[in-house]
Amino acid sequence: MNETPPQRSGCLVALYALFGLGVLAVGVIAVAAFFFVRSEPGQQALRAVREGVDAATQATMAPGADALREEAGCDRAVLVTTPGDLVTFFGQFDLGDAAPPAATGPAAAERLVVCDAATLGPSLSCDSVAGVYVAAVESLSERFIVGLRTGVGGALASDFECLEYYSPEGARLGAADRETFELIQPVPAGAE
DSSP: OOOOOOOOOOHHHHHHHHHHHHHHHHHHEEEEEHHHHHHHHHHHHHHHHHHHHHHHHHHHHSSTTTHHHIIIIEEEEEEOOOOHHHHHHHTSSSSSSGSSSOOOGGGSSSSEEEEEEEOOOOTHHHHHHHHHHHOOOOOOSOOOOEEEEESSOOOOOGEEEEEEEEOTTEEEEEETTTTOOOEEEETTTTOO
């Protein structure tokens, strides 16, 4: 008696073939990733990611960040404290022309204080954020910029409710340009 072997369905054969191709593709991608990570461009990419993560971590843990979250009502507080950190911080995002230039010259600020809030409460403003920040940080010697954004998660400067320059004592100096971050609308003397 000749028994015929059981027939496999065409769908099952196709699934086996797709599974095999998937395993092969994952293997090829893993080998390519391994060689990329070991190459000079791969090392540069990893270094850039590491620096970006470090800058973001430092920005959320900088002096004054806790006070902004607890007292000012910021859901997220980001403080970038040096011109080099500004370049590194904004380098993480593809902001195009909205990215601030390297902070030099008379328009330079030493610190950028960003308060992100889910909603804009009646007591939350650039002035109130600056006041809490100045009270929390004792050693301010340079002017700084405060930016207030609502709808936590926005990354572009156009999302700012306000973007203002402040003196080390917390006096508002004027509005900052949303593209260049330069002081564009100084507060007239005695108008505070």
